[in-house]
Amino acid sequence: xxxxxDHDHSEWSDMELKVKTLESLLLEKGYVDQAAxxxxxxxxxxxxxxxxxxxVVAKAWADPNYLQRLRDDASSAIAExxxxxxxxxxxxxxxxxxxxxxxxxxTLCSCYPWSVLGLPPVWYKSAPYRSRAVSEPRKVxxxxxxxxxxxxxxxxxxxxxxxxxxxxxxxxxxxxxxSEEKLADLVTRDSMIGTGxxxxxxxxxx
Amino acid sequence: xxxxxxxGGMQCYGPVKPEKNEPIFHGDWEKRALAMTVGMxxxxxxxxxxxxxxRESLPPEFYLTKSYYQIWIHGLQNLMLERGxxxxxxxxxxxxxxxxxxxxxxxxxxxxxxxLAAGGPVARExxxxxxxxxxxxxxxxxxxxxxxxxxxxxxxNKLGEIIAIHGCHVFPDSNAKGEGExxxxxxxxxxxxxxxxxxxxxxxxxxxxxxxxxxLERV
Numbered sequence: 504x505x506x507x508x509d510h511d512h513s514e515w516s517d518m519e520l521k522v523k524t525l526e527s528l529l530l531e532k533g534y535v536d537q538a539a540x541x542x543x544x545x546x547x548x549x550x551x552x553x554x555x556x557x558x559v560v561a562k563a564w565a566d567p568n569y570l571q572r573l574r575d576d577a578s579s580a581i582a583e584x585x586x587x588x589x590x591x592x593x594x595x596x597x598x599x600x601x602x603x604x605x606x607x608x609x610t611l612c613s614c615y616p617w618s619v620l621g622l623p624p625v626w627y628k629s630a631p632y633r634s635r636a637v638s639e640p641r642k643v644x645x646x647x648x649x650x651x652x653x654x655x656x657x658x659x660x661x662x663x664x665x666x667x668x669x670x671x672x673x674x675x676x677x678x679x680x681x682s683e684e685k686l687a688d689l690v691t692r693d694s695m696i697g698t699g700x701x702x703x704x705x706x707x708x709x
Numbered sequence: 710x711x712x713x714x715x716x717g718g719m720q721c722y723g724p725v726k727p728e729k730n731e732p733i734f735h736g737d738w739e740k741r742a743l744a745m746t747v748g749m750x751x752x753x754x755x756x757x758x759x760x761x762x763x764r765e766s767l768p769p770e771f772y773l774t775k776s777y778y779q780i781w782i783h784g785l786q787n788l789m790l791e792r793g794x795x796x797x798x799x800x801x802x803x804x805x806x807x808x809x810x811x812x813x814x815x816x817x818x819x820x821x822x823x824x825l826a827a828g829g830p831v832a833r834e835x836x837x838x839x840x841x842x843x844x845x846x847x848x849x850x851x852x853x854x855x856x857x858x859x860x861x862x863x864x865x866n867k868l869g870e871i872i873a874i875h876g877c878h879v880f881p882d883s884n885a886k887g888e889g890e891x892x893x894x895x896x897x898x899x900x901x902x903x904x905x906x907x908x909x910x911x912x913x914x915x916x917x918x919x920x921x922x923x924x925l926e927r928v
Contacts (some may be wrong), residue, residue, distance in 0.1 A: 515736060522738040522782060526745060526794060532809035534752055540744035546825055547743065549732055592830040593875070606780070610717035610861050612761055613777055618742035619830075622743070625735075626727045628777040634719035637863060641911045646725045657914045661717065663859045664895055664919035665831045668876050684923075696866035698727075 526662060539691075550673065552621035554588045556669055559692035560701075563596070564674045577669070581619060591618025597656040597660060597696075604655050605670045606644070606697030608636035609662040612699045616667035620692060626677055637661055647698045659697075670694065672701040710762075710855050713769040718863040718906060735776075742778040746785055751824060753813030755788055757831075758885035762857040763788045792855040793887060833892035835877035840894065840924070845871045846928040847898060847918060856890030864918045867904050868928065872917065873897035880921050 530536045559581055563570040572580040577594040581587075594616065597605040609615065610633050615623035626632050635643050640657045644650070651657070660668045672694040678686060690708050693699030716722075734740050750760065764772075764784035772780060789795045794810050803846040816824050841847065851866040852858065859881045883891035902914035 515738075517734065518779060518782075519738045520747075522741045525786065525800065526741050526900045527783065527803045528799055528805060529745060529749070531805045532795070533815065534794065534809065534812055535745065535748040535845060536815055536817055539816050539821045540741070540748050543744040543747050543825065544740045544816050548740065552733075581790040587828065588826045592828040593832065593878075595875075596871075610863075611714055611733050611859060613763065624727070624731050625776070626725050629725065630716055630719070630722035630773065631725045634716040634722050635725070637717045638720075638906050640914055641910055642790070643725055647727060654913070657911070658899075659914065659916045661861065661864075661916055661918045662751040663861065664875070664878060664881075664921070666895070666897075693727075 529546050545689035547617070547622050551586075551617060552586070553585070553619075553690075553692035553695065554687070555621075556616070556692070556695045557618035557687040558584055559586070559596075559669065560671055560684070560690045563565050563671050564678075564686055565681075565683045570671075573671075581669075586618045588618045590614070591616050593611055593649060593670060594619070596669050596671050597658070599673045601673070603658055604651055604657060604697065605660060605668075606636060606640050607660045607662065607668045607670060609631060610634070611661075611663060614662035614665075614667065616669055618667075619669050620695060624692075633681075644698065646676055647693065649699060670697040672697075672699075675701050675703045677704045710850065711853055712765045714765040714770040715862050717861045727826055734756065739778045742782050746781045747825075748816070749785060749789070751814055751816045754792055756884055757829065758857055758879075758881040759887070760784060760788060760886045761881070765857065805898050811847065822924055831879040832876045833879060833890060834895065835892065839877075840921065841871055841874075841896060841897075841925065841927060843871050843873060845898075847871060847920075847925040848928050849898070849918075850926060852924075854882065857883065858882050860920065860924045861918065863905055864916070864920075867900050869898040869900040869904070869918075871896045872899045875919065878921070880923065882921075882923070893923055895919055895921050896925065898925070 530537055563573055573596045577596045583593050600606055613623055613628040637659050640659050675689055689702045691699050694701045715860035743768050762778050767783055799806055847869055849865055877892045878895040879890040880893040897917050898920045899915050899917045
């Protein structure tokens with residue numbers, strides 16, 4: 504599966520045309536409503552994205568009671584912050600520890616926790632990631648410039664069902680007493696997939 | 710189906726190439742492809758598992774070389790063609806030639822935020838207690854159905870341990886065939902990397918696969 508956008512230009516303009524043709528047909532047949540389709544695009548382009556998940560992680564770091572609620576019932580705890588909906592109906596958090604690093608994949612398609620991370624990046628849906636995340640996660644992490652200590656266990660979660668996984672990365676050192684808002688700036692999308700780590704205070708102030 | 714979508718453990722696709730500062734969409738057509746795929750899902754003419762099987766059934770040379778939104782659009786077209794919602798000629802010209810079929814639901818713009826927020830939960834009331842418990846050692850079954858399944862090839866006939874029970878969920882293997890939801894208990898099963906990928910696997914790793922009860926036998 505293509506992971507880059509080096510498709511030749513004619514293929515891309517073919518798709519523009521094909522998709523326009525399809526949409527006008529579906530509208531004429533009355534199967535969909537154009538303004539409703541616009542709402543879908545608007546939602547995933549501007550409203551739902553990894554800032555949602557970053558708020559969940561920051562709150563989990565700052566508030567032990569919230570972390571416990573996430574462990575007990577992540578879907579409800581995440582819904583407390585207003586994040587619900589498609590591809591987030593059945594949430595579970597997986598917590599990184601000094602011993603164990605978690606990483607999420609969908610080897611069979613493109614399952615991803617939309618409600619907290621938005622739409623998946625191209626690489627997440629690509630053959631290289633889907634094929635190798637389960638069999639050689641350490642090598643895959645090196646392709647994201649992530650290097651873990653030799654003795655860290657890597658636990659990979661293959662999203663074969665409708666459970667959607669959100670990684671709680673390790674809280675960076677030097678962040679004691681930080682507000683949730685400030686902590687959230689350290690939480691990258693990739694750190695919540697497990698292909699990255701949370702940023703250090705130096706990295707955000709730099 | 711043992712198709713091109715079942716990628717876990719393949720070694721032929723090269724390194725992962727994350728795109729720096731990747732935009733959410735790489736062109737307007739991707740936005741419309743997303744919107745139509747989600748929008749037609751609300752029309753209620755197929756379920757999630759049927760739509761996944763439609764994508765898996767695309768020709769391998771297509772599946773392996775196209776972008777995911779192209780796969781979505783072609784999967785969507787095939788689902789509509791199979792049901793007579795559109796014809797080949799209509800897809801080619803964009804001109805309506807046959808009467809529209811009645812669909813279950815057309816979501817309006819006003820209704821869409823609530824419809825997206827509601828999502829499509831798949832947890833169901835169980836008809837029997839879970840047959841297995843956390844800590845149980847299990848072996849996945851060895852199946853190769855030509856229909857839809859969510860038991861990946863790399864995890865078939867492997868020894869693992871149940872580490873969580875997720876609840877009772879719609880069973881894709883039945884639901885994709887139009888045989889009803891047939892809800893089954895769903896477990897998180899952990900396998901060691903050596904069990905899955907042999908003695909040369911990266912040490913100390915494990916993979917957790919969500920498995921419905923029919924995929925498992927207690928050891």
